[in-house]
Amino acid sequence: xxxxxxxxxxxxxxxxxxxxxxxxxxxxxxxxxxxxxxISPSAVSKSKCPLRSWGGNLxxxxxxxxxxxxxxxxxxxxxxxxGVGSWLSRSQQxxxxxxxxxxxxxxxxxxxxxxxxxxSTSPLVLNPSSAPPVPEPxxxxxxxxxxxxxxxxxxxNWSWDTSDQSxxxxxxxPLSNDANKNFPLLTPGDDVNExxxxxxxxxxxxxxxxxxxxxxxxxxxxxxxxxxxxxSTSSGIQRHVRTVHLGRNTDSDYSDGExxxxxxxxxxxxxxxxxxxxxxxxxxxxxxxxxxxxxxPLTAVPHSERINMxxxxxxxxxxxxxxxxxxxxxxxxxxxxxxxxxxxxPLGHExxxxxxxxxxxxxxxxxxxxxxxxxxxxxxxxxxxxxVIPVRTVSIGEKRQxxxxxxxxxxxxxxxxxxxxxxxxxTRKPRGEAKKCRKVYGMEKRDxxxxxxxxxxxxxxxxx
DNA sequence: ACTGCCGGGCA
DNA sequence: TGCCCGGCAGT
Numbered sequence: 330x331x332x333x334x335x336x337x338x339x340x341x342x343x344x345x346x347x348x349x350x351x352x353x354x355x356x357x358x359x360x361x362x363x364x365x366x367x368i369s370p371s372a373v374s375k376s377k378c379p380l381r382s383w384g385g386n387l388x389x390x391x392x393x394x395x396x397x398x399x400x401x402x403x404x405x406x407x408x409x410x411x412g413v414g415s416w417l418s419r420s421q422q423x424x425x426x427x428x429x430x431x432x433x434x435x436x437x438x439x440x441x442x443x444x445x446x447x448x449s450t451s452p453l454v455l456n457p458s459s460a461p462p463v464p465e466p467x468x469x470x471x472x473x474x475x476x477x478x479x480x481x482x483x484x485x486n487w488s489w490d491t492s493d494q495s496x497x498x499x500x501x502x503p504l505s506n507d508a509n510k511n512f513p514l515l516t517p518g519d520d521v522n523e524x525x526x527x528x529x530x531x532x533x534x535x536x537x538x539x540x541x542x543x544x545x546x547x548x549x550x551x552x553x554x555x556x557x558x559x560x561s562t563s564s565g566i567q568r569h570v571r572t573v574h575l576g577r578n579t580d581s582d583y584s585d586g587e588x589x590x591x592x593x594x595x596x597x598x599x600x601x602x603x604x605x606x607x608x609x610x611x612x613x614x615x616x617x618x619x620x621x622x623x624x625x626p627l628t629a630v631p632h633s634e635r636i637n638m639x640x641x642x643x644x645x646x647x648x649x650x651x652x653x654x655x656x657x658x659x660x661x662x663x664x665x666x667x668x669x670x671x672x673x674x675p676l677g678h679e680x681x682x683x684x685x686x687x688x689x690x691x692x693x694x695x696x697x698x699x700x701x702x703x704x705x706x707x708x709x710x711x712x713x714x715x716x717v718i719p720v721r722t723v724s725i726g727e728k729r730q731x732x733x734x735x736x737x738x739x740x741x742x743x744x745x746x747x748x749x750x751x752x753x754x755x756t757r758k759p760r761g762e763a764k765k766c767r768k769v770y771g772m773e774k775r776d777x778x779x780x781x782x783x784x785x786x787x788x789x790x791x792x793x
Numbered sequence: 794a795c796t797g798c799c800g801g802g803c804a
Numbered sequence: 805t806g807c808c809c810g811g812c813a814g815t
Binding site (some may be wrong): 765767768781782784785786787788 | 795796797798799
């Protein structure tokens with residue numbers, strides 16, 4: 330199962346971080362002391378682990394250098410963690426059902442679950458809007474969760490180095506006295522389905538139906554590639570996935586929950602639909618372009634993702650609908666590891682990347698640095714298309730969804746997001762590469778320039 | 794800072 | 805129309 334391995338002190342220099350990120354495996358860390366954890370690809374049931382969406386071979390990187398320095402950073406991690414936690418919780422349950430106590434690798438798996446689910450259940454994520462910055466306790470409590478739970482139960486491979494005081498404190502969620510309730514631990518033997526705070530219940534079970542306005546219609550959309558089946562019930566969509574895509578027996582009630590990854594819950598604002606968004610149909614539920622393509626099994630999308638049709642969640646719907654034909658807008662996702670855009674973490678906030686699964690540095694590339702943002706009811710996502718800060722870039726799912734962010738998309742985003750130049754763009758002639766009179770003759774021989782050059786016009790002698 | 798050149802003013 | 809130059813944008 331999951332081999333959680335401490336691989337030594339983390340890389341403090343960018344070069345070291347770079348080297349580390351270019352290796353395989355996945356890991357996480359705190360502050361300057363990053364710890365790597367490796368999930369053995371061969372040992373993990375790929376068909377169950379949501380991490381497969383990061384590359385199928387589970388070679389993905391998570392570096393949480395400063396845990397959740399900002400609200401904006403958290404959902405990525407949390408979402409991923411939540412997916413893992415859900416999966417691991419199932420694994421636990423299966424172990425119990427089989428009458429076995431998790432131990433050894435399984436124990437480490439549970440530890441991983443604790444780490445990840447703790448991430449995912451942070452109160453800030455659950456309710457970031459009510460989270461004024463309070464120094465320190467967030468990460469500390471997080472570490473406490475870990476140390477209290479597993480510092481003594483692991484075989485020395487695992488540790489949290491909390492001694493490093495150089496890690497700057499960052500805004501953290503307010504933790505009430507019962508903060509631990511918001512950090513449900515997956516400890517061996519616990520029944521993950523019992524006494525789970527309601528706020529975290531949705532992690533492990535089907536989403537609790539939330540109070541919605543009457544105008545919000547919840548539908549369930551199949552995310553299997555080229556399948557846009559939309560059904561009104563989760564059971565229906567599960568049955569659809571199970572029978573149509575997973576090839577399982579219709580009559581069998583057996584379900585291991587894998588169907589969850591292949592559909593998403595979408596909210597359709599009936600008011601908006603009737604007020605002029607009639608072009609939006611349940612089969613194309615986002616206003617941001619075509620639905621994301623999730624080629625299974627590499628791209629498993631847990632069901633708790635919700636694509637929100639309510640345009641009020643998108644601050645600039647027109648712009649985003651044109652510029653981000655993916656899941657950038659209107660998607661309220663609890664499993665953002667399927668997000669399509671690299672996310673630039675604000676400077677000073679060392680949440681480094683979730684790797685792209687092939688061992689390359691996440692986000693290394695175009696340097697366009699186009700900032701985008703999208704909002705969910707839980708959190709405002711901010712990111713960058715064409716990341717520019719490799720170490721501080723989260724590049725999630727880009728390998729899995731290469732079509733989501735295309736070059737043309739980036740161009741379009743750039744044109745749409747960046748302020749329009751004062752003069753009309755495109756009218757200006759591209760700068761020629763040929764040497765001009767000024768270069769050839771120099772200022773001293775200005776009289777030898779062509780007339781145009783002398784007049785500061787486009788050179789007529791050395792044209793391109 | 795340097796370079797190319799657009800847009801506009803002036804005679 | 806010829807000449808010149810401010811200023812923008814790319815390198």
